[in-house]
Structures are given as C-alpha cells and as structure tokens.
Amino acid sequence: MAPINANDINDAKAFMPAKKVLPEVETDGANGNGNGNGNGNSPKGYSYETLLEIANFLLSRISVKPHIGIICGSGMGSLAETIQEPVSILYEDIPNFPVSTVEGHHGQLVFGKINDIPVMAMQGRFHYYEGYPLWKCCLPVRVMKLIGIKTLIATNAAGGLNPSYKIGDIMIVKDHINMMGFAGNNPLHGPNDERFGPRFPPMSKAYNYEYRKVAREIAKELNIDNIVREGVYTCLGGPNFETVAELNMLKMVGVDAVGMSTVHEVITARHCDLNVFALSLITNECVTSYDNNDEANHEEVLDVGRMRQDILRKFVSKLVERFAQIETNH
Ligand SMILES: O=P(O)(O)O[C@H]1O[C@H](CO)[C@@H](O)[C@H]1O
Numbered sequence: 001m002a003p004i005n006a007n008d009i010n011d012a013k014a015f016m017p018a019k020k021v022l023p024e025v026e027t028d029g030a031n032g033n034g035n036g037n038g039n040g041n042s043p044k045g046y047s048y049e050t051l052l053e054i055a056n057f058l059l060s061r062i063s064v065k066p067h068i069g070i071i072c073g074s075g076m077g078s079l080a081e082t083i084q085e086p087v088s089i090l091y092e093d094i095p096n097f098p099v100s101t102v103e104g105h106h107g108q109l110v111f112g113k114i115n116d117i118p119v120m121a122m123q124g125r126f127h128y129y130e131g132y133p134l135w136k137c138c139l140p141v142r143v144m145k146l147i148g149i150k151t152l153i154a155t156n157a158a159g160g161l162n163p164s165y166k167i168g169d170i171m172i173v174k175d176h177i178n179m180m181g182f183a184g185n186n187p188l189h190g191p192n193d194e195r196f197g198p199r200f201p202p203m204s205k206a207y208n209y210e211y212r213k214v215a216r217e218i219a220k221e222l223n224i225d226n227i228v229r230e231g232v233y234t235c236l237g238g239p240n241f242e243t244v245a246e247l248n249m250l251k252m253v254g255v256d257a258v259g260m261s262t263v264h265e266v267i268t269a270r271h272c273d274l275n276v277f278a279l280s281l282i283t284n285e286c287v288t289s290y291d292n293n294d295e296a297n298h299e300e301v302l303d304v305g306r307m308r309q310d311i312l313r314k315f316v317s318k319l320v321e322r323f324a325q326i327e328t329n330h
C-alpha cells in the first residue's frame with residue numbers, strides 16, 4: 001500500500017459532519033485541555049474589553065436591546081424562526097467570534113421579538129469537542145450579559161437515560177452534574193474577572209425555581225404536560241456517544257439525560273448573575289444493555305429536533321413571555 005501522507009489525513013475530514021473549516025484546537029493551558037488561564041485574561045483568552053467590543057459591535061447593528069437570550073440546541077435552530085422583525089448576524093461577520101462547525105448549528109445570531117419581548121437567539125452553539133476551550137464555548141453568554149440580557153434559555157438535544165423517558169420528551173433541567181468540572185475542566189478556570197462575577201459562585205440554585213414552576217404550568221396550558229419531565233442533565237466532552245458502562249454509571253449517580261453542552265454555559269451565566277432556564281429535548285434513548293442493538297447517531301438527533309419543532313416553538317415563545325413578566329414584576 002502507498003504510504004499515508006498528510007493529505008490523506010486531511011481527506012478524512014470529508015467524512016465528518018462538519019460544514020465549515022474546523023477551528024484550530026486551542027491549548028492555551030499548560031495541561032493542554034484549552035482551559036489554562038482561559039477565563040478571558042490570558043494572552044489567548046478574551047479580555048473584558050474585547051468582549052465589550054463584541055457587545056458594542058452587536059448593539060450597533062440593532063435598535064432594541066434584547067432581554068432574553070436563547071441558545072438553540074442541535075436541530076432546534078428553527079426556534080429562532082419565531083422571532084419577529086429579525087436581524088441576523090453571521091458568526092463569521094462578528095469580530096473575534098467563534099464559528100459553528102456542527103451540522104444542525106447554523107452559525108448566526110438572530111435579534112428581534114418573540115411575543116413583543118426583545119430577544120437574541122444563538123442559532124448554533126459552540127462545543128468543547130469542536131476544539132474550543134470551555135471559556136470560548138461560553139463567550140457568547142458573557143456577551144449576552146454585556147448587551148443587557150437578564151435571562152438565558154438554553155436548549156439542547158440529549159440522550160434519555162431515565163428509563164421512563166421517551167424520544168420526543170422535553171426535560172426541564174432542574175440541576176446538572178458537571179462531569180467535566182470533576183476533572184478540573186471548567187469555563188471559570190483561570191484568573192477571575194470580578195466585573196463578571198465572584199471567584200467562587202454558588203450553583204445550588206443554578207436553574208431558577210420560579211421559571212421551572214412556570215414552565216410546568218405552561219406545559220399544562222399547552223396540553224403537553226404528558227411529554228414534559230423534569231430532571232438532571234450532565235455534559236460529557238464528546239464527540240463520541242457513550243458506552244453502555246458509562247451510561248450505567250451515569251444512571252447510578254442520578255443523571256436523567258446526557259449531552260455535550262449547556263452545563264458550562266449555565267455556570268458562566270450564573271457566574272455573571274443571569275437567570276437560567278434550560279430544557280433538553282430527548283432525541284434518543286440511551287443504550288444501557290448489551291442486548292440492545294440500537295446505536296446513537298447525530299442524524300436521529302436532528303430528525304427528532306425537526307419532529308418536535310412546532311411544540312418547542314410554542315413552548316419557548318410562552319416561556320419568553322412569562323419569564324419577561326416575572327422579571328418586570330421583580
Ligand atoms: O447539546 P446540543 O448542542 O443540543 O447537541 C447535542 O447533540 C449533539 C450530538 O448529536 C451534541 O452536540 C450534543 O451536545
């Protein structure tokens with residue numbers, strides 16, 4: 001056989017579901033996991049001033065400041081299609097902004113209104129497995145804070161680990177387990193900038209209780225309470241889906257749904273005092289038995305997102321309306 005060369009290795013990218021050029025893997029920490037000093041103060045991190053520049057760039061493009069930020073999960077980008085009077089800005093046109101590389105993540109911000117409430121939606125989030133350090137995955141959350149957003153609604157696609165969960169269920173996230181954090185990989189790793197928040201932020205009330213209660217009420221009003229659950233989410237680094245043994249371990253420690261996002265975004269959001277609501281769309285049932293021949297795959301994840309898009313749009317637009325009311329009353 002002909003010897004393998006660098007071009008052959010590059011050709012392997014053709015088999016990846018990437019739609020854009022992959023980012024350089026950023027290893028600005030001594031441990032090579034991309035997190036060392038990566039909280040915005042390292043030479044390779046982004047300073048408060050750089051984030052402010054991004055925020056000001058965005059504010060110069062819009063006429064109304066958004067109150068609520070929405071992160072659209074894999075295959076859930078159509079949530080942003082409910083936005084009226086939309087102003088879309090591609091990530092690649094925003095100075096110093098990362099770009100989306102994953103199928104099902106369009107790669108743009110959409111500003112406008114949902115039920116008359118000014119919002120900003122990320123049609124595409126950034127994942128650790130794309131090669132971004134966690135602080136960079138969460139950079140848009142800090143930008144949200146700087147442009148005046150008070151509430152973050154994070155959505156994600158996740159595997160259902162709780163045996164009672166079905167494909168297409170929507171799980172209100174009541175808590176998370178930061179598995180990557182257990183190994184020291186945290187978006188807040190590195191020097192702390194007090195202008196964003198404290199060195200040691202609490203996480204015991206990460207997912208706003210009032211929002212969760214209202215979300216359950218909305219589920220009843222929309223007659224979808226039979227598919228709406230409440231549970232614990234965890235994020236693993238990905239990009240591979242989990243082994244049977246890994247899933248059984250997660251189940252034992254109380255995880256209801258597993259994905260590859262959200263946890264670090266929520267930590268960053270709580271650090272800078274955003275109110276947080278998160279939901280998981282259960283896109284696949286996790287395989288916890290060696291007798292089960294099913295295998296998780298990204299196409300199915302995207303298909304379930306499409307299948308549930310109408311319900312999710314209705315649900316999220318009600319959430320936006322009611323969360324805004326709660327904030328006005330406070
Ligand atoms: O968490 P979101 O971005 O919704 O996507 C989830 O679905 C993808 C795997 O199919 C992974 O990116 C996982 O994190």
Ligand SMILES: Nc1nc2[nH]cnc2c(=O)[nH]1
Nearest residue numbers: 157158159258259260296
């Ligand atoms: N880690 C992980 N992420 C997912 N995203 C959608 N489904 C899954 C899953 O089963 N596992």
